[in-house]
Amino acid sequence: MLTADASQAAEWRSLREELLAGDASFRAGKLHERAQATRRSILEMISTAGQGHIGGDFSVTDILTVLFDAVLNVDPEDPRKDGRDQFVLSKGHCAAALYSTLAHCGFFPASELTTFMEPLSALNGHPNRVKVPGVETNTGPLGHGLPVAVGAAIGSKLRGNGANVYVVLGDGEMQEGSNWEALMSASHHKLDNLHVIVDRNRLQQGARTEDTNGLDPLDARLAAFGLEVRVIDGHDYNELIDAFAPSTTGSPVAVIANTTKGKGVSFIEDRVEWHHKVPSKEQTIQAFQELS
Amino acid sequence: MTTTPVLKEAPTFDNRQDFADELIQLARADERIVAVCNDSVGSSNLTKFREEFPDRLINVGIAEQNMVGVGAGLANAGLIPFVCAAGPFLTGRSLEQIKADVAYSQHNVILCGMSPGMAYGELGPTHHSVEDLSWLRALPGLDIVVPADGDQTRAAVRNAVENPRPTYIRVGRFKVPKVTGEEVGLERGKFVVAREGSDLTIIATGTEVSRALWAAASLAADGISARVLNAAYISPLDEDAIAAAARETRAIVIAEEANVSGGLGAAVASVVGQLEDGARVPLRILGLREFAPTGSTQYLIEHFGLEAIDIEKAARGALNRA
Numbered sequence: 153m154l155t156a157d158a159s160q161a162a163e164w165r166s167l168r169e170e171l172l173a174g175d176a177s178f179r180a181g182k183l184h185e186r187a188q189a190t191r192r193s194i195l196e197m198i199s200t201a202g203q204g205h206i207g208g209d210f211s212v213t214d215i216l217t218v219l220f221d222a223v224l225n226v227d228p229e230d231p232r233k234d235g236r237d238q239f240v241l242s243k244g245h246c247a248a249a250l251y252s253t254l255a256h257c258g259f260f261p262a263s264e265l266t267t268f269m270e271p272l273s274a275l276n277g278h279p280n281r282v283k284v285p286g287v288e289t290n291t292g293p294l295g296h297g298l299p300v301a302v303g304a305a306i307g308s309k310l311r312g313n314g315a316n317v318y319v320v321l322g323d324g325e326m327q328e329g330s331n332w333e334a335l336m337s338a339s340h341h342k343l344d345n346l347h348v349i350v351d352r353n354r355l356q357q358g359a360r361t362e363d364t365n366g367l368d369p370l371d372a373r374l375a376a377f378g379l380e381v382r383v384i385d386g387h388d389y390n391e392l393i394d395a396f397a398p399s400t401t402g403s404p405v406a407v408i409a410n411t412t413k414g415k416g417v418s419f420i421e422d423r424v425e426w427h428h429k430v431p432s433k434e435q436t437i438q439a440f441q442e443l444s
Numbered sequence: 445m446t447t448t449p450v451l452k453e454a455p456t457f458d459n460r461q462d463f464a465d466e467l468i469q470l471a472r473a474d475e476r477i478v479a480v481c482n483d484s485v486g487s488s489n490l491t492k493f494r495e496e497f498p499d500r501l502i503n504v505g506i507a508e509q510n511m512v513g514v515g516a517g518l519a520n521a522g523l524i525p526f527v528c529a530a531g532p533f534l535t536g537r538s539l540e541q542i543k544a545d546v547a548y549s550q551h552n553v554i555l556c557g558m559s560p561g562m563a564y565g566e567l568g569p570t571h572h573s574v575e576d577l578s579w580l581r582a583l584p585g586l587d588i589v590v591p592a593d594g595d596q597t598r599a600a601v602r603n604a605v606e607n608p609r610p611t612y613i614r615v616g617r618f619k620v621p622k623v624t625g626e627e628v629g630l631e632r633g634k635f636v637v638a639r640e641g642s643d644l645t646i647i648a649t650g651t652e653v654s655r656a657l658w659a660a661a662s663l664a665a666d667g668i669s670a671r672v673l674n675a676a677y678i679s680p681l682d683e684d685a686i687a688a689a690a691r692e693t694r695a696i697v698i699a700e701e702a703n704v705s706g707g708l709g710a711a712v713a714s715v716v717g718q719l720e721d722g723a724r725v726p727l728r729i730l731g732l733r734e735f736a737p738t739g740s741t742q743y744l745i746e747h748f749g750l751e752a753i754d755i756e757k758a759a760r761g762a763l764n765r766a
Contacts (some may be wrong), residue, residue, distance in 0.1 A: 234522060282550050288520055290549040293540055299510040300545055303517020303525075306502060310478065311522060330541075333510035341502075
């Protein structure tokens, strides 16, 4: 198990205080800086490793940044603290985005990111809770994170510790039946401590979601399953913060975050082939400039 | 670990009753204990548990993939979930959840495969859980416990609460006699010596343990001394007891109410086959090799040659004493 980077964690704590004190435009500016730094880390990791899922990493980066920097009640220096909020990345193939987010909060030293997918690295292509602090459950096969998040939310209610649970799913992943089983449970148990966030970038590995096995009307479908649905711009930091506010209806909250796969890099954005394509040296340099 | 078996003739125990009684008793003292099921409150014998702890029985409905994932989440929230469902659906439908969410994630979920083996007799192969041992043996980090009677079932539940770890427990429905002595002897990763013997060894699991003991008694009358090992733990596997059986006795018979492809017999064969020259004794593996035809559990046990007399025959065959 990797261990915390205390000075990075301290930096993160003071950043959180600043964010809380600042106004909306200050917050958006600060969070954008953080997200772009995370994207640059992801780019470096994937470019060095020669593999990874850059498109989905970039679409989910803003969501992860807002959750970890402005929402989650977690302690990077005590990652398994009883009663903590839990975050589950169900789209586990975007591990690089999670790892760089966690490192920027001090869950483990950022220097570790250079080992991404190297032999025996803790940073596998898909996240492993046994090795990486801040990872709550091992994901990779799709349709696993939401049921686990539902269990954690039920557990938090039973224990009465006030912990909230946030789970991010890919939109293509909503084609998995297990997610709909879990949504039924979430609303049956009135899990108002659960946020189900769909990274709606409209692309899956092979094609557009709507050309593969269409999800729309996703909002109506989620509402029909009993969730309080919030449709937002998944790259607007203040909209994200608002969407992560508590449930107002006593039902679990679904956040459909409309995003762009490959967000931030012109030649990667919204292109199906960049699901797991690796940028060349020249492309890496160009992408780095666009993200700076 | 050795215990003295007290073998009664009549099958008396539906292990699900001991399972539920023990679980309720422990749940009174330990608030972390919760039960999760798939509309199987009755068949998992959880009705009393629900009456006493209505909030701690989470019935996810007919949704096994979600059920196992919910179990993992509950464990990660600091609870001790007993996830109960008929063995075939728990292990078959949710196999990837058991792999990724329980074994690989190391969430301390106690998976309880109710009515395993061919307990559902005439309902047929869709409802038989005879592949579970093969499927789950392939998962590192998951204990597999097959209690042979009611007392061992209680011990398995107690062990799970005292030291929660990813575990699969077969909770039998087909009635079995008491086969363990006063000391149940359920120790992680150990077979229980149910009977000492020096000519051959019978390694049996679950419902087959009583049958192995009957076979051993019958062999003894003919001057053949059979050691009987109760394989209550399939994972971790008691490789030392297997190696000792191969070195100290002249043959090994394995009996399991399970498919032979990858089950206990295959596990034993894999150990014995890698021993030194002279220790690789003849093996006979009794179990299923095809989907069951229609028949009651007892009928099917006889059909597949899993009765005491079949074990006895296999033992004589292995020793060339037909």
